[in-house]
Amino acid sequence: NAGVTQTPKFRVLKTGQSMTLLCAQDMNHEYMYWYRQDPGMGLRLIHYSVGEGTTAKGEVPDGYNVSRLKKQNFLLGLESAAPSQTSVYFCASSYSPQGAFHEQYFGPGTRLTVT
């Protein structure tokens, strides 16, 4: 099992450019999440998905869009990057929380710098 993988590992963007971060999991998890990690602020939830074809907003969704066309993949898009989006982005997945006690499994992260 590869677990949760993220592509790319690093990226530098100029203000106004767009990009897509890809997250893939091979654990057949229903739930998937995108977080950003900033110094002193812990992890903040951007968007999440409770299943294929569904997405929902988290704590800090502005400036981001997501799609879950396949159960194993969860894409995070930045349409017009801003310096405030410089961060480390983590994808995670978990079993269906009917079940909210299931722990999340995290990918290795993507370090994004917007200049």
Added chain:
Amino acid sequence: AQSVAQPEDQVNVAEGNPLTVKCTYSVSGNPYLFWYVQYPNRGLQFLLKYITGDNLVKGSYGFEAEFNKSQTSFHLKKPSALVSDSALYFCAVRDRGEGDMRFGAGTRLTVKP
């Protein structure tokens, strides 16, 4: 809405001494509580969780945590620290009735030889 506080940005202990990393939470209902660890340039790894039952929860790598409902705390402990325990530790809470998990800001643990 749920929230988590980790009152210490940094905890320093000597190898072989006991360690405690503090966490307090706020939820409207009953909580699920989690501890995660993050090593440099890595994603978070699950350590342990409290769901229900025994207030003392044992997890990976010799860590344990005690759920205290009256003090709304879930402190992480280890009887004897190792240098390899040095990392960033995150406490997280989820209200049983809601989907979001909220993370604390993290506590950097440094264990000195």
